[in-house]
Amino acid sequence: MNDVRPARLEDARAIARIEVETWRSTYAGMLPDRVLLNMSERRQTASWSSFLRHRPDDVMVATSGNAIIGFGNCGTQRDSTIRFAGEIYTLYLSPDRQGEGSGRALLNCLFQRLVQTGHATALAWVVKANPARFFYERLGGQQIMHRPIPVGGQPVDAVAYGWRNLTDALAKTAQSGDGMTGEPPIH
Ligand SMILES: CC(C)(COP(=O)(O)OP(=O)(O)OC[C@H]1O[C@@H](n2cnc3c(N)ncnc32)[C@H](O)[C@@H]1OP(=O)(O)O)[C@@H](O)C(=O)NCCC(=O)NCCS
Numbered sequence: 001m002n003d004v005r006p007a008r009l010e011d012a013r014a015i016a017r018i019e020v021e022t023w024r025s026t027y028a029g030m031l032p033d034r035v036l037l038n039m040s041e042r043r044q045t046a047s048w049s050s051f052l053r054h055r056p057d058d059v060m061v062a063t064s065g066n067a068i069i070g071f072g073n074c075g076t077q078r079d080s081t082i083r084f085a086g087e088i089y090t091l092y093l094s095p096d097r098q099g100e101g102s103g104r105a106l107l108n109c110l111f112q113r114l115v116q117t118g119h120a121t122a123l124a125w126v127v128k129a130n131p132a133r134f135f136y137e138r139l140g141g142q143q144i145m146h147r148p149i150p151v152g153g154q155p156v157d158a159v160a161y162g163w164r165n166l167t168d169a170l171a172k173t174a175q176s177g178d179g180m181t182g183e184p185p186i187h
């Protein structure tokens with residue numbers, strides 16, 4: 001059965017592996033090949049280990065038995081000019097584990113984390129050409145702005161989806177037709 005829990009330091013490697021695999025499968029043709037080819041599980045493991053050491057409660061993993069099948073992280077909005085308090089930084093499911101309800105459950109837990117840490121609103125950036133943006137629309141996100149984001153020195157069109165009331169959004173993301181509950185993780 002799929003579940004969601006806060007990440008632990010020892011999950012860094014599995015998170016990095018899914019990140020590299022999912023970036024390559026999702027962004028082929030959307031982001032420069034050079035960026036995808038140069039990604040390294042070793043570097044990403046180091047980066048996630050550092051994030052987890054400093055902010056363990058801001059990372060959630062989706063699991064199936066003992067295996068990690070997806071992850072997401074969140075925190076305070078990185079761009080102080082944007083009037084949304086929180087941000088979903090990443091949300092990725094292993095390519096062979098997408099469409100099982102884990103994305104919804106992860107997003108729900110990240111929203112709960114943001115609410116617990118005093119963020120009433122949130123936003124997520126998505127590459128405009130990525131069909132994953134319809135997932136955010138399905139879960140109540142509204143298009144807030146468009147902006148080119150530099151990736152590997154090239155501008156890539158991105159769309160920001162916003163939730164103006166995370167408490168309301170939690171009710172939406174908790175609804176699931178496939179047995180995933182999106183219940184709060186136990187700390
Ligand atoms: C986008 C992603 C996180 C969604 O997670 P998921 O586990 O596959 O999605 P879920 O099974 O939880 O889907 C929840 C709902 O969204 C819908 N949905 C999911 N992906 C969708 C898509 N690409 N287009 C339209 N609807 C979508 C599902 O049909 C489901 O609808 P329902 O309410 O009728 O049941 C996942 O597919 C993924 O990791 N994709 C590739 C990486 C990526 O692009 N990540 C986002 C980067 S910003």
